[in-house]
Structure formats: structure tokens, C-alpha cells
Amino acid sequence: MSGHVAEAVDRDRGRIGMWLFICTEILLFGGLFLLYSVYRYKNQADFHEASLDLSRFDGTLNTIVLITSSLTAALAVHELRAGRTARTRLLIGATLLLALTFLVVKGFEWAAKFEHGLYPSAPHLLTLPPGQILYFGLYFTMTGLHAIHVIVGMGVFGYGLRSMSKGRVGPERPILIENATLFWHLVDVIWIFLFPLFYLIS
Amino acid sequence: MSDTALEQEGGGRPAREPGYRSYFLVYAALVCLTALTVTSASLNLGRIAIVIVLCIAGTKAVLVLLYFMHLRYEKRLLVSILMPIVVVTLAIFIGLTYTDILFR
Amino acid sequence: MGDTVNEAEGPFFAPQGGKRGILYWLSSTNHKRIGMLYLSLIGFFFATAVVLGVLMRIQMLSPGIRLMDARGYNTLFTLHGIIMIFLVVIPGVPTIFGNFALPMLIGANDMAFPRLNLFSWYLFLTGAVLAAVSVFTNGGAPDTGWTFYVPFSLKTSVNVPLATFAVFVLGMSSILTGINIVTTVHQLRAPGMRFFRMPLSVWGLYSTAWVQILATPIVGITMLLIVVERLFGIGVFDPTKGGDPLLYQHLFWIYSHPAVYIMILPAMGIISDLFPVFSRKNIFGYKMIAFSSLAIASVGSLVWGHHMYVSGQSDTADIVFSLLTFLVAVPSAIKVFNWIATMYKGSIRLEPPFLFALTFVFLFSIGGLSGLFLGALSANVQLHDTYFVVAHFHYIIFGGMGFGMFAALHYWYPKMTGRMYSKATAVLGWLVAFVGFNVFYFPFFIMGWEGMPRRYYAYLPKFAHLQFLSSIGAYVMVAGIALLVGNLLYWARRGEKAPANPWGGATLEWTLPSPAPYENWEEPPDVTRGPYDYTGMEDER
Numbered sequence: 001m002s003g004h005v006a007e008a009v010d011r012d013r014g015r016i017g018m019w020l021f022i023c024t025e026i027l028l029f030g031g032l033f034l035l036y037s038v039y040r041y042k043n044q045a046d047f048h049e050a051s052l053d054l055s056r057f058d059g060t061l062n063t064i065v066l067i068t069s070s071l072t073a074a075l076a077v078h079e080l081r082a083g084r085t086a087r088t089r090l091l092i093g094a095t096l097l098l099a100l101t102f103l104v105v106k107g108f109e110w111a112a113k114f115e116h117g118l119y120p121s122a123p124h125l126l127t128l129p130p131g132q133i134l135y136f137g138l139y140f141t142m143t144g145l146h147a148i149h150v151i152v153g154m155g156v157f158g159y160g161l162r163s164m165s166k167g168r169v170g171p172e173r174p175i176l177i178e179n180a181t182l183f184w185h186l187v188d189v190i191w192i193f194l195f196p197l198f199y200l201i202s
Numbered sequence: 203m204s205d206t207a208l209e210q211e212g213g214g215r216p217a218r219e220p221g222y223r224s225y226f227l228v229y230a231a232l233v234c235l236t237a238l239t240v241t242s243a244s245l246n247l248g249r250i251a252i253v254i255v256l257c258i259a260g261t262k263a264v265l266v267l268l269y270f271m272h273l274r275y276e277k278r279l280l281v282s283i284l285m286p287i288v289v290v291t292l293a294i295f296i297g298l299t300y301t302d303i304l305f306r
Numbered sequence: 307m308g309d310t311v312n313e314a315e316g317p318f319f320a321p322q323g324g325k326r327g328i329l330y331w332l333s334s335t336n337h338k339r340i341g342m343l344y345l346s347l348i349g350f351f352f353a354t355a356v357v358l359g360v361l362m363r364i365q366m367l368s369p370g371i372r373l374m375d376a377r378g379y380n381t382l383f384t385l386h387g388i389i390m391i392f393l394v395v396i397p398g399v400p401t402i403f404g405n406f407a408l409p410m411l412i413g414a415n416d417m418a419f420p421r422l423n424l425f426s427w428y429l430f431l432t433g434a435v436l437a438a439v440s441v442f443t444n445g446g447a448p449d450t451g452w453t454f455y456v457p458f459s460l461k462t463s464v465n466v467p468l469a470t471f472a473v474f475v476l477g478m479s480s481i482l483t484g485i486n487i488v489t490t491v492h493q494l495r496a497p498g499m500r501f502f503r504m505p506l507s508v509w510g511l512y513s514t515a516w517v518q519i520l521a522t523p524i525v526g527i528t529m530l531l532i533v534v535e536r537l538f539g540i541g542v543f544d545p546t547k548g549g550d551p552l553l554y555q556h557l558f559w560i561y562s563h564p565a566v567y568i569m570i571l572p573a574m575g576i577i578s579d580l581f582p583v584f585s586r587k588n589i590f591g592y593k594m595i596a597f598s599s600l601a602i603a604s605v606g607s608l609v610w611g612h613h614m615y616v617s618g619q620s621d622t623a624d625i626v627f628s629l630l631t632f633l634v635a636v637p638s639a640i641k642v643f644n645w646i647a648t649m650y651k652g653s654i655r656l657e658p659p660f661l662f663a664l665t666f667v668f669l670f671s672i673g674g675l676s677g678l679f680l681g682a683l684s685a686n687v688q689l690h691d692t693y694f695v696v697a698h699f700h701y702i703i704f705g706g707m708g709f710g711m712f713a714a715l716h717y718w719y720p721k722m723t724g725r726m727y728s729k730a731t732a733v734l735g736w737l738v739a740f741v742g743f744n745v746f747y748f749p750f751f752i753m754g755w756e757g758m759p760r761r762y763y764a765y766l767p768k769f770a771h772l773q774f775l776s777s778i779g780a781y782v783m784v785a786g787i788a789l790l791v792g793n794l795l796y797w798a799r800r801g802e803k804a805p806a807n808p809w810g811g812a813t814l815e816w817t818l819p820s821p822a823p824y825e826n827w828e829e830p831p832d833v834t835r836g837p838y839d840y841t842g843m844e845d846e847r
Contacts, residue, residue: 012278013418013493019281020485023288024523030292031527031557035542037296038303038553056240063236071229074270078219121539130541130548137540137547141531185271189263196255200243280492291520294608298626299556302611305620 014175015182022186025149029190032142036197039134046131051201053118054139055109059199062105063191069098070188073157073181080178083171089164092157092177095184099154106147110140139198146194149187156180220269228269235262314825317724322824335420338822341406342722343427348394348402349791351434355389356784358382363780366773369765379763380449381464385441387452388469392476393434395703396565399572400483400518401430403714404511406722408487410815410822411505413496413831418489426482433476440468451761453562456543456554460535467536470529477526480568484518487511496814498833505813505837506595510575513599517564517571521607525561528554552618559610567606569703570670571599573710574641577663580713581645582838583811584660585652589838591644598637605634615686624683631681638674642667657809658732662713665740669705673698676751691761694754700747712736712790719794720808724821725801731793739786745779810844813837 040047076091117124118136125133160177163169169176220228239258247254267285268274276282313322318338321330331339362382365373374382405423409416417423441447444465450458459466491512495504504512531554534540541547543554582589589595611619611627645667654660676698679685689695720726749772754760758769765773807816812835818826835841 013489016278016281016489016492017419017422017485019284020488020519021481023284024481024485024519026288027292027520027523028527030288030295031524031531031560033292034296034299034557035531035553038299038550039542039548041303043548056243060236060240064233067229067232067236070232070266070270071225074225075222078222078225081219120541126547130546133541133547134549137542140538141534141540141542145530182271185266188270189266192262192266193259196239196243196259200239200255202243202246202251288520291607295524295560298608298611298623299553299560301626302552302556302614302619302623305622306618 011175014179018179018182022182025186026190029142029145032138032145033193033197036138036142039131039138040197040201043129043131043134046129047135048201050128050132050135051198053113053116054199055112056199058105058109059195062102063195065098065102065105066188066191069095069102070185072098073184077174077178077181080171080174085164085170088177089161092161096154096157099150099157103147103150106143110143113140135198142194143198146187146190149183149190153180153184153187156183219272219275224269228265231265232262235265315819315823317821318824319821320824333424335416335424336824337405337409337416337420337423338722338824340423340427341402341404344397344401344405344430347427347431347434348398351389351393355386355394356787358386358389360780360784362386363777365763366765367777368774369767369770372764374763376763377449380451380761381447383761384448384451388437388448388473390703391452391565392473393430393437395569395707396480397430397476397483398569398707398711399576399714400480400487400511400514400568401426402711403507403576403718404483404487404572407718407815408490408508408511409494410721410818410826411508411813412491412494412499413814413827413833414490414494415826415830417486418493419486422482423486426479426486429475429479429482433472433474433479436472436475437469440465440472444468453558454529454532455558456532456535456551457545459532460543467533470532474526474529474533477522477529480518481522481526484515484522487515488519491515496827496830496833502593502596503833503836505575506578506589506592506599507572507575507813509596509599510572510578513603514568514571517568517603517607521561521564521568524557525565528557528561531557552614555614555617556610559613560607563610563613564603564607566699566703567602569707570710571602573666573707573714574638575599576714576717577645577666577710578641579811579813579837580659580663580717581648583809584655584657584663585649586655586810586840587648587652587838588836588840589644590647590650591640592836592838594640595644598640601637602634605630605637609634612681612686615683616690628681628683632678635674635678635681642671658727658729658736659713659717659809661733661736662709662716665736666706666709666713669701669709669743673701673703673705676701689754691759692754693750693758693760696760697747697750697754700750705743705747715794717809718815720804720820721815721818721822723798723801724804724819725797725799726804726808727793727797727801731789735786735789735793737786738789739783742779742781742783742786746776746783747779749773749776749779810840812839812843 072091072094076088076095079085079087079091113119113136114122119125120137120140125136156176157180160169160180163176235258239255242251242254242258245251273282273285313320318336319342321327322334325334331343334340361373362379365371365379405417408414444467445463446465448454448459448462448464448466448469450462450464450466454466454470459470491504491508531540531542535543539547541549543549543551545551578589578595609627609631611623612631615624615628676694680689680695680698716727716732753769753772753776756769758765804820806819808820809816814831814833815822817831
């Protein structure tokens with residue numbers, strides 16, 4: 001096979017594999033969304049009550065932060081394909097900064113919950129109606145799992161930056177950055193659903 | 203920069219992808235939709251609130267999938283049908299579970 | 307070929323480029339080597355779980371025996387189940403034969419992601435080690451059954467978190483294998499290898515891979531939730547906090563039912579390859595068999611509620627799942643009919659692989675038909691959680707997939723080792739195992755029907771005779787299996803050297819030398835004939 005065709009197949013291969021992996025991640029969260037859906041259906045009033053404890057401002061801020069980081073990540077790939085590696089690294093850096101911002105805001109949010117005694121198995125939480133207990137249980141589990149994915153995404157980008165500086169990743173071999181970005185967009189999409197489901201219950 | 207840019211052959215394979223303008227347009231749309239969904243939440247629309255909120259979220263997700271993740275420009279059939287497959291699968295899992303939940 | 311020693315053309319298990327020994331085995335990304343790595347681990351786990359099963363059959367030999375108390379017995383069947391299901395039967399065919407044979411079957415040189423492949427094996431090993439560690443730490447092995455039902459799994463003082471986390475890791479390994487298989491089938495087929503020219507074993511592996519990708523994440527999150535629930539008490543399955551224990555069962559079976567199709571589909575695929583070879587005739591209804599694999603994979607993902615008829619779910623759910631369960635029997639039946647039809651007017655050779663294939667059909671049919679009893683709502687009320695269920699799944703998984711694995715081992719043995727085993731011993735071992743199997747498990751149908759509950763460490767005197775008979779059958783079966791395995795191991799380096807194509811197969815792996823070379827093809831082969839097209843091929847009898 002000619003090198004050109006081999007490379008095309010190669011890049012397709014990596015992208016196909018990544019998309020299949022993304023499917024599995026969506027289904028992983030899907031199980032949690034299933035639980036959420038059933039418990040919200042059975043505890044509509046409690047879920048609304050509990051959601052008032054969340055800061056809509058923080059949630060909206062984080063949503064914008066993540067959407068922006070998606071933009072910078074997408075632009076990073078665009079620049080990489082165009083061969084402008086300096087801009088690529090800048091944009092990846094911006095993505096990392098925004099990701100960090102997201103985590104910091106989330107950290108403050110969680111801290112506030114702990115302070116109010118709203119964490120799983122907290123004595124105060126256990127005095128609340130079951131629907132609210134479930135709400136916070138799901139809140140920590142789902143945003144926690146999401147945060148883990150944010151951290152992993154940051155790690156992969158960090159590794160990508162290092163690989164770029166070592167020449168192992170570049171415009172000729174962009175698959176690592178492309179796949180890292182696909183993963184990052186997934187993290188964004190999950191949050192796009194988490195945000196209204198936890199913060200915008202009216 | 204044109205709306206869509208044809209990639210160079212040197213990278214290994216030609217790929218169509220959005221240009222800068224498209225990226226920023228999609229970004230603007232995402233921000234607007236976020237504003238929309240936040241506003242709708244404070245309007246207390248009752249039962250249809252969840253439907254509206256999910257529709258907006260769905261639209262945002264589709265925009266990210268199609269433009270940021272390049273599904274709109276994907277050439278491989280396998281990749282293009284993955285999201286519908288996942289959605290159908292999840293719908294089935296949740297739907298069949300509801301045959302239990304709704305009728306107990 | 308000149309005098310130069312081209313290592314890439316030598317056996318895949320020989321040293322390459324100075325790399326040799328254990329370290330090379332543990333670091334090679336060659337698909338055939340990785341297949342053998344999986345075979346070693348899985349063989350070991352199988353033996354361990356068989357021992358656990360034998361211990362159970364000693365306890366049940368007669369009513370008074372107390373080899374272990376109730377708690378001990380619970381731990382035994384839990385471990386037997388966890389090991390057999392997560393470490394043997396789910397990974398079994400995809401990781402051993404998927405890895406070893408799939409690239410050869412489609413004319414490729416390796417899987418799509420060789421390094422990911424090796425990583426999958428390490429994940430598999432890690433999961434196994436974690437499971438082993440859970441047996442000896444923090445309260446010891448789980449006694450919950452391999453199903454980890456809440457609320458017991460949340461309250462029992464044994465090491466459930468580590469065991470369930472081990473399952474999570476094993477799930478990750480399975481997912482990565484599935485991703486590898488789908489990508490390989492889509493991207494690496496040789497020129498001329500159209501989808502409808504692929505061997506049916508590839509269709510089996512391919513359909514399975516989709517189930518691995520789409521269903522495994524659900525058990526992943528379910529296991530994580532058990533860990534999180536035990537560690538933090540979030541409440542999702544705890545009724546005192548508003549949780550619903552039945553939702554656990556839904557989440558668990560949403561994966562674990564499709565999981566049984568992960569177990570059987572690849573084995574069925576291999577059987578579909580064997581019938582044409584040993585009937586020397588094209589398969590009957592190629593496309594129907596290919597589509598039936600896809601149908602089983604998809605419809606099989608809709609039936610999980612049939613494990614929950616009597617657990618408290620709604621009548622509506624009961625009816626819906628029962629209907630869907632009856633539907634999923636149809637594609638399996640199609641396969642059975644087509645296999646039999648393939649033999650009609652064929653030139654049949656009763657070689658050992660084919661003996662296993664025939665017994666596969668027989669035992670799988672019994673097991674499958676018993677599934678219809680269980681799928682019927684009224685009968686299920688009596689049969690749920692009895693020995694009838696145990697008989698059902700052992701006929702299907704062991705009689706089906708297990709014998710299927712023996713078939714595959716006896717079929718591809720020359721390609722793996724370059725030698726032939728003793729066919730006489732293989733036939734003897736097969737006979738002993740087959741007779742033992744039926745003496746062992748058929749009484750379970752009867753005992754279950756008469757009310758013998760499963761997972762009980764003791765029983766009423768009325769079951770004494772059948773329990774005794776079963777146990778004897780079990781020991782006979784194990785003897786047969788030992789004979790089979792011993793036969794394969796003994797002749798691996800002593801057997802007569804095998805030709806490239808000892809069975810007269812028309813699929814691509816038989817165009818390669820035996821044992822398979824390290825690098826399959828220098829240039830991808832041009833595929834012009836179908837996988838079961840024997841025209842122009844010499845009959846090697």
C-alpha cells in the first residue's frame with residue numbers, strides 16, 4: 001500500500017476508534033441519566049426545592065467557560081491542520097486555563113454544599129425528604145464523574161503539548177490532539193445536559 | 203477565510219472542516235442558547251419547562267457534534283451513524299425501564 | 307525463498323529480532339501472541355472456577371455433607387460465577403480467537419490498534435488481580451452472588467467494593483477489545499473481502515463487538531455506583547433515602563443480559579465456519595446467518611426484564627419483556643436450521659472440531675428451548691431461582707459456548723502450534739465430557755421443576771438421588787475436560803507436524819503456514835473466492 005493511502009487509513013482508524021470510545025462514555029453517563037430521570041419523575045417537587053440550593057450564576061458561568069473552552073479546542077485543531085503550531089499551543093493553553101477555571105468554580109460550589117451539610121450521608125441532609133437526598137446524591141455523583149473527565153481531558157491535553165514539543169505530534173501526525181479535542185467536546189456536551197437538569201429546575 | 207476550507211493533501215487526507223467564521227457563529231449560537239435556557243427557567247413554565255430545556259440542550263449538543271466535532275463533514279458512514287445509534291440505544295434502555303416505573 | 311532466515315515468516319511464537327522469553331511475550335503487540343496470552347490467563351481462570359464448582363458438587367453429593375457453611379457456600383458460588391462470567395466466558399472467544407484469528411480471517415496483518423490490544427490484556431490481568439485481592443482483604447470474598455443485588459451487597463461486610471471495581475476494570479478491557487474489533491473489521495479487510503464475503507465467524511465477532519461497546523458501559527456505571535453507595539451512601543438504591551433497589555436490577559441486567567450474547571455470538575460464528583468445512587459444502591443461507599447475528603445482538607438488548615419477572619416490576623413490564631424474549635429465540639433458531647441444512651447432501655467428516663460443533667448444536671438447542679419455559683410468565687413464577695435456571699444457563703453457556711471453545715481450540719490448534727493432537731484422545735475426551743455433562747446438568751432441570759432452589763447450601767432428602775447423580779456426572783465431566791486439555795497440552799510440542807490446511811478450509815488463515823507466521827502477509831492477499839467455496843480445492847482425505 002502506498003504511504004499516502006496508509007496514512008489516510010491510519011488517521012481514519014484513530015478517529016473511528018475515538019468515536020467508538022466516545023459512544024461508550026455517553027452510555028456510561030447514560031446510566032446516571034436514567035437514574036436521574038426516574039428519581040426526578042418520582043420526586044418533582046423535592047428536586048425543585050433542592051435545586052434552589054445551587055447557584056445559577058455559578059452554573060451559567062461554568063457553562064460559558066466550558067463552551068468557550070470547546071471553541072478554543074476546536075480552533076486549536078484548525079490551526080494545527082493549517083500548520084500553525086505556535087497558535088495551536090496557545091489555544092490549547094487557553095483551553096487548559098478555562099478547564100482549570102471550571103474546576104475552581106466547581107470546587108467553590110462543592111465547598112458551599114459541604115458547609116451547608118448537603119453532602120451524601122451528612123446528618124443534615126438525612127433530615128431532608130428522600131427526593132432531596134437523592135438529588136444531592138446524584139448531583140455529587142454526576143458532577144463528580146464529570147469533573148474526573150475534565151481532569152483526564154486536561155491531562156491528555158498536557159500530554160499532547162509535551163508530545164508536540166518533542167515533535168511526536170504535529171501537522172503531519174495530528175491524531176492525538178484531534179482525539180483529545182473530540183474527548184473535550186464530549187465533556188462539554190455532557191455538561192450541556194447536566195447544567196439545565198440540576199440548575200434550571202423550575 | 204471561506205466558510206468551509208478544503209484541507210491540504212500534505213496532512214494525509216483531504217478533510218473538509220469549518221472555517222473560523224463558522225466556529226465563531228456556532229459559539230455565538232451556543233452562548234445565546236445558554237442565555238435562552240436560563241431565561242426560560244425563571245419564567246416558571248410548568249410542565250413544558252423540562253421539554254423546552256431539553257430541546258435547547260439537545261440543540262446545543264447537536265451544534266457541538268456537527269460543527270466542533272466535525273460530524274457535518276464526516277466522510278465515514280460508520281462515524282456518522284454512531285450518534286443516532288447511541289441515542290436510540292439510550293432511548294430503548296430508558297424507555298423499557300419506564301414500562302416498569304410508570305406502571306407499578 | 308533464499309537462504310536468509312526471515313524471522314517474520316517464522317512461527318509467531320519464535321523469538322523476533324533478538325527479543326525472546328517471558329519479557330517478549332509480555333511486551334509484544336502481535337495479535338497472535340496476545341491471543342495466546344489471553345488463552346493462558348483464561349485457561350487458568352477456567353481451571354480455578356472448575357475447582358470451585360467441584361467443591362460445590364462435593365457439598366451437594368449427599369444431604370448431610372457440610373464441607374462449608376451457608377456463608378462459605380455463598381462465597382463459593384459467587385466466586386465461581388464471577389470468575390466464569392467475567393474472567394472466562396465473556397472475554398473468552400473475542401479475546402482468544404478474535405485476537406488470534408480475526409486478522410487472518412479478513413486478510414490483515416494485525417488488529418487496528420495493536421498497542422491498545424496489549425493494554426486490554428493488561429487491564430484484564432489487573433481486573434483479575436483486583437478480584438483475587440478482594441478475596442483476601444477487607445472482609446474477604448463477596449457472598450452476594452455474581453449479581454451483587456442490593457440491598458444485600460450494600461450491607462454485607464465483605465469486600466464488595468474491590469470486587470465490583472474489579473468488574474469495572476474488566477469491563478474497560480472488554481470495551482477496548484470491542485472497539486478494536488469493530489475498527490479492524492471496518493478498516494483492515496483485504497482487497498476483495500467485501501462484508502458479505504467475510505467468514506461468518508467474523509460476523510459473530512463483529513456483532514458481539516457492538517454489544518461490548520454499547521452495553522458494557524452500563525455495568526461499568528452500575529459497579530461504580532455500588533462502590534460510591536458503599537463509600538458515601540448517596541442513596542440511589544437505598545429505600546430509606548428514596549432509592550429503588552429494583553433500579554439496580556434494571557441497570558445490572560441491561561448489561562448482563564446482552565452479556566450472554568457476548569458469550570454466545572462469537573461461538574456461534576465459529577460453529578458457522580465449521581459446518582461448511584466439515585460438510586465440504588457451502589453454508590446454507592449465509593446472509594440469513596449474518597443478519598441473525600445482528601438481530602440477536604440488537605433484540606437481545608431488549609429483553610433484560612425477563613430476569614426480573616417476580617422481583618416486583620410492573621405487570622406491563624413483565625408482558626413487554628416476555629414478548630421480546632420470545633422474539634429473540636427466532637434468529638437463534640434460524641442459525642440452527644441453517645447449520646443442519648448445510649450438512650444435507652454434504653460430504654461429512656467427523657473430525658474432533660466437528661464433533662464439538664455437533665454437540666454445540668444439540669446442547670445449545672436444549673438450553674435454548676428451556677429458555678422458552680423461563681421466558682413464559684406463568685412458568686417463570688415456579689421456575690425462577692430454581693435449579694431449572696441453573697440448568698438452562700449451563701446448557702447454553704457451557705454446552706454452547708464451552709463446547710464451542712473446545713471446537714475452536716481443536717480447529718485452530720494446528721495454526722497455533724504447528725502440530726496435531728491425538729484425535730483418538732480428543733474423541734474419547736469429548737465423549738466422556740459430553741456424557742458427564744448431561745448426567746450432571748439434565749437432573750437439574752428435573753430438580754428445579756420439583757422445587758430445588760438455587761444457591762442453597764443444603765437440600766431436602768427428596769432431592770438426594772438426583773443430586774448424587776449430578777455430582778457423579780460432574781466428576782465424570784471434569785475428567786473428560788481434563789483429558790481434552792491434557793491432550794492439547796501434551797501434543798503442543800510433540801505432535802505430528804501439521805500441514806497448512808489440515809481440514810480443507812477455504813478461509814484465509816488456511817492459506818498461511820502452520821504454525822501461523824509472525825507476519826501474516828507481506829502484501830495483502832487478493833480475495834476472489836467466498837469463505838466456503840471449495841471448488842477447485844483438493845479433497846485432503
